[in-house]
Amino acid sequence: MPRISTEDVAHVARLARLRLTDDELVMFTGQLDAVLGHAADVEALDLDDVPPTSHPYPLSNVLRDDVVTPSVDRAEVLAQAPDVEDKQFKVPPVLGEAP
Amino acid sequence: MSGIEGWETVVGLEVHVELATETKLFCGCRNAFGSEPNTNVCPVCLGLPGSLPVLNRAAVEYAMRLGRALGCRVDASTFSRKNYFYPDMPKDYQVSQYDLPINIDGVLELPDGFRVGIERAHIEEDTGKSTHIGGGGRIHDAAYSLVDYNRAGVPLVEIVSRPDVRTADQARAYAHELRGILLATGVSDARMEEGSMRVDANVSVRREGDETLGTRAEVKNLNSIRSLGRAIDYEARRQVDRLEAGERIIQETRHWNEEDGRTHTLRSKEEAYDYRYFPEPDLVPLAPDADWVNRVDAALPLLPAARRAALAASAGVATADVATIVDRGHDELAGAAIAAGADARTVLNRVGNDLAGDLGALDAAGLAALVALETGGDLTATQAKAVLAEMVTSGRAPAAIAADLGFEAMDAGALESVVDGIIADHPDDWTQFVEGDEKARGKLTGFFVGLVMKATKGQADGKAVTALLRQKAG
Amino acid sequence: MSALEIAAAVRSGERSARAVLDEHLAVIDARDGELHAFNLVLADEARASADAIDARVAAGEDPGPLAGVPVALKDNLCTRGVATTCSSKILEGWLPPYDATVVERLAGAGAVLVGKTNLDEFAMGSSTENSAFGPTRNPHDATKVPGGSSGGSTAAVAAGMASIGLGSDTGGSIRQPAALCGVVGMKPTYGRVSRYGLIAFASSLDQIGPITTTVADAATVYEVIGGHDPRDSTSIPERPPVVAPTLGDGVAGLRIGVIDELMEAEGMAADVLARTLEAVAALEAAGATVGRATVPAAVYGITAYYLVAPAEASSNLARYDGVRYGLRVDAANTADMNEATRTAGFGDEVKRRIMLGTYALSAGYYDAYYGKAQKVRTLLIRDFEKAYEEYDVLLSPTTPTTAFPIGEKTADPLTMYLNDVCTIPSNLAGHPSMSVPFGAGEDGLPVGVQVLAPSLGEATMFRAAAVLEGAMA
Numbered sequence A: 001m002p003r004i005s006t007e008d009v010a011h012v013a014r015l016a017r018l019r020l021t022d023d024e025l026v027m028f029t030g031q032l033d034a035v036l037g038h039a040a041d042v043e044a045l046d047l048d049d050v051p052p053t054s055h056p057y058p059l060s061n062v063l064r065d066d067v068v069t070p071s072v073d074r075a076e077v078l079a080q081a082p083d084v085e086d087k088q089f090k091v092p093p094v095l096g097e098a099p
Numbered sequence B: 001m002s003g004i005e006g007w008e009t010v011v012g013l014e015v016h017v018e019l020a021t022e023t024k025l026f027c028g029c030r031n032a033f034g035s036e037p038n039t040n041v042c043p044v045c046l047g048l049p050g051s052l053p054v055l056n057r058a059a060v061e062y063a064m065r066l067g068r069a070l071g072c073r074v075d076a077s078t079f080s081r082k083n084y085f086y087p088d089m090p091k092d093y094q095v096s097q098y099d100l101p102i103n104i105d106g107v108l109e110l111p112d113g114f115r116v117g118i119e120r121a122h123i124e125e126d127t128g129k130s131t132h133i134g135g136g137g138r139i140h141d142a143a144y145s146l147v148d149y150n151r152a153g154v155p156l157v158e159i160v161s162r163p164d165v166r167t168a169d170q171a172r173a174y175a176h177e178l179r180g181i182l183l184a185t186g187v188s189d190a191r192m193e194e195g196s197m198r199v200d201a202n203v204s205v206r207r208e209g210d211e212t213l214g215t216r217a218e219v220k221n222l223n224s225i226r227s228l229g230r231a232i233d234y235e236a237r238r239q240v241d242r243l244e245a246g247e248r249i250i251q252e253t254r255h256w257n258e259e260d261g262r263t264h265t266l267r268s269k270e271e272a273y274d275y276r277y278f279p280e281p282d283l284v285p286l287a288p289d290a291d292w293v294n295r296v297d298a299a300l301p302l303l304p305a306a307r308r309a310a311l312a313a314s315a316g317v318a319t320a321d322v323a324t325i326v327d328r329g330h331d332e333l334a335g336a337a338i339a340a341g342a343d344a345r346t347v348l349n350r351v352g353n354d355l356a357g358d359l360g361a362l363d364a365a366g367l368a369a370l371v372a373l374e375t376g377g378d379l380t381a382t383q384a385k386a387v388l389a390e391m392v393t394s395g396r397a398p399a400a401i402a403a404d405l406g407f408e409a410m411d412a413g414a415l416e417s418v419v420d421g422i423i424a425d426h427p428d429d430w431t432q433f434v435e436g437d438e439k440a441r442g443k444l445t446g447f448f449v450g451l452v453m454k455a456t457k458g459q460a461d462g463k464a465v466t467a468l469l470r471q472k473a474g
Numbered sequence C: 001m002s003a004l005e006i007a008a009a010v011r012s013g014e015r016s017a018r019a020v021l022d023e024h025l026a027v028i029d030a031r032d033g034e035l036h037a038f039n040l041v042l043a044d045e046a047r048a049s050a051d052a053i054d055a056r057v058a059a060g061e062d063p064g065p066l067a068g069v070p071v072a073l074k075d076n077l078c079t080r081g082v083a084t085t086c087s088s089k090i091l092e093g094w095l096p097p098y099d100a101t102v103v104e105r106l107a108g109a110g111a112v113l114v115g116k117t118n119l120d121e122f123a124m125g126s127s128t129e130n131s132a133f134g135p136t137r138n139p140h141d142a143t144k145v146p147g148g149s150s151g152g153s154t155a156a157v158a159a160g161m162a163s164i165g166l167g168s169d170t171g172g173s174i175r176q177p178a179a180l181c182g183v184v185g186m187k188p189t190y191g192r193v194s195r196y197g198l199i200a201f202a203s204s205l206d207q208i209g210p211i212t213t214t215v216a217d218a219a220t221v222y223e224v225i226g227g228h229d230p231r232d233s234t235s236i237p238e239r240p241p242v243v244a245p246t247l248g249d250g251v252a253g254l255r256i257g258v259i260d261e262l263m264e265a266e267g268m269a270a271d272v273l274a275r276t277l278e279a280v281a282a283l284e285a286a287g288a289t290v291g292r293a294t295v296p297a298a299v300y301g302i303t304a305y306y307l308v309a310p311a312e313a314s315s316n317l318a319r320y321d322g323v324r325y326g327l328r329v330d331a332a333n334t335a336d337m338n339e340a341t342r343t344a345g346f347g348d349e350v351k352r353r354i355m356l357g358t359y360a361l362s363a364g365y366y367d368a369y370y371g372k373a374q375k376v377r378t379l380l381i382r383d384f385e386k387a388y389e390e391y392d393v394l395l396s397p398t399t400p401t402t403a404f405p406i407g408e409k410t411a412d413p414l415t416m417y418l419n420d421v422c423t424i425p426s427n428l429a430g431h432p433s434m435s436v437p438f439g440a441g442e443d444g445l446p447v448g449v450q451v452l453a454p455s456l457g458e459a460t461m462f463r464a465a466a467v468l469e470g471a472m473a
């Protein structure tokens, strides 16, 4: 049984803001299915009592002082932007409020 | 509006406050409102490739201060990424605290004693600001949008209440009280109109006696404490109407529109959100030790609730003026005047009603002296107010001001001769007063007292005039 | 001439930095047309900085331990005002407004930046074929891959176009190409070298490290770029990275374990195994005690890696949305513009990993995939801890085979992924490890042997590496 369907891949592509052709959808589904198939070994492990590692070197409380440092020159930043108006980044209409 | 027959409204509040730090949460850019667009930006807060966040110690300190003021437990915490695309979010994920927030399990007590549970108060970063151009500035009709990232990365604390609030009044009182705590602790300037305090309300309704919560709507865009109350009343009514019509409530986000007084659903595009939270690998865990928490506790100022209690205790009464006085930060003055021996009720009355703004040159000793003049009959209430206003500007002693203004207490004989003269000048009105019923007398009392005040340039005591008139009418 | 020899000659005034640079630029002229190690050669800028080094030497100053050393920089390291592309169309033309910390430190040590080198797009790959600007070729055999993703820096050093290179290593991207190109490649302990200015692939795995022709050069570059950086919250504050003073101490008395699970890994070639055993013998001959070590969770490394790395990448690469920098493909609304931009700007391997990572983090799958993979990291760290109770350093092949033909594995991502079986465990555990050239395979192409050490164990690791290098001399 495949581990991931074309519907799953289409959903994931939407979440990631990628558009796939029908051919790509089939190709990627096959490839992702192979990788996830290889993951069966890990899926089968019973790891309920094992804590996850999200940072390989344990550090905590890394803080900086609340001191102003120079900002970047606005012209340098805006020069990199695809579109600018009134010293701001210009984008096509936004459909919908932020969630 | 209070309650809908047979139904109970249930409200949980989510409040985002911008912290009053000098710099942003993860970089040294200035945390300032109203700067020229895109001037407080750097690789970190613009989310440029290769940049990395470093946590601002002051933001943590402020978050803890607020947490402790709300009676929360400060715990070891971590940061996570909340993933979604939006142009005002430079990295297209928000760094926030998810499963392990810094503050958990507190309570906010309203002035009437009602306790609202606090589930958590966690740290996260703010987004930039979009301006929608064309179409009257409304997002849906805009031709395009402009993005300013000055606000991106400004530190926020999100305070999440338990669904304990039952009325719009309680919600307003909650927001008001939280604002008082934020100001007292210096954690935020809490300006709803500038967006440094943003309140969202999760509103649901259920039939009275039901145990399970109804489906909730999250109401956003509440720009004042007043609109918070209006929106909750509207939304509760809307939900009850739907349920009574046999319809279902959909879990959704609704936007309050101040102009039409309604909430609106704004989902224009069918978009499934799946935030894919996972631990932020660029930030390490935060675990304030007991020492740090103790230092925060020791530095906490007296909070509004404690200040109200203290003032009420020292006054021996708990009038509505007490809350007003504490809100305005005049409780220290009032308490000191009472401690100096001034009559408590009069102090609360003067400070609560006649001192809206800055205290200026006024001090407790002066206030106590003024109240003593008023309670001793040397000044009428009207005169006392005038003297108080002058004390704020000049700081001079109340007796001296009263003398300059010509406020001398009239002796009883002088007052009686003025009253007799006025009665003689208005015989018809006097007859009506003597023969009239209580209602007519009430009306005419104002008329006669006004004339006496005019004749004495306000020096007469209104109460004494009334008593004299009644005595003469028999 | 090694980097240390160049620096000594330049510091003493025996050779000019300019002359050293011109020699390397001449090699670039001669060979890079074929090899395509560089995305960008900064000849004019490099001449100016070489001249500045020479002027400082003439003025009696010491420009630093890498004075006049030509360096090739992987093109995922930010350079102020110099195009930084990650070999992706989505970043084409982007000029960063800042330098990576490692770039500042190299410049501070007197190194001369000759150019930005090719990589698999966003460092996702093991062959440098996934570049939007075309593949890099192996200097030993131009029909073969140089390995990846730091294939450009590695080929540049192996071909003598630069004296040293910097790469980044997320699952073997320094060590694997070093093995395939016959040079030294080192991945430091996670947190040893600042990631500030390294364009993130998988933040909890990425480390920058040196690619050099000698072990001593790698030690010096590591000391220059390593050490605490307050701009990276994961940067280790304690114990400065010092390895050079003990580099020649040998391995007498060291306990060295060969990792069973990696010797027996799927697809391990006989000639690579044979070279690895010869390396073991060389260490034993030098006085080390050798034995077999077991790291059972290493067999889950590939799986865990191909869940963790794509998950982090899916989030790290969200920012390429066409709003602030880089490519934009216009559309009627912002969401469609984001989608059109990303669809046109990313190559297939990047899309594949973004989708895989998005899936691994998505509602209903987090626990089964990402969550479990992070727990495997804990198992792996525990297994390594146990192994290091018995041994000071561990040993394995760096790669299962020598360099493979261009195009051989591109159609089958999983086969390509399996190439990293030996290198991935160190990234998941955050440990240092390095590849040292050790002879050749049956095809005459280089073989690398991997030396692994526990967190902050670089000094011991370098001692073993130096002995292996000496055994080949």
Ligand SMILES: [Mg+2]
Pocket (backbone or CB within 6 Å): B016, B124, B158
């Ligand atoms: Mg929030």
Ligand SMILES: [Zn+2]
Pocket (backbone or CB within 6 Å): B024, B027, B028, B029, B040, B041, B042, B043, B044, B045, B046, B153
């Ligand atoms: Zn900034």
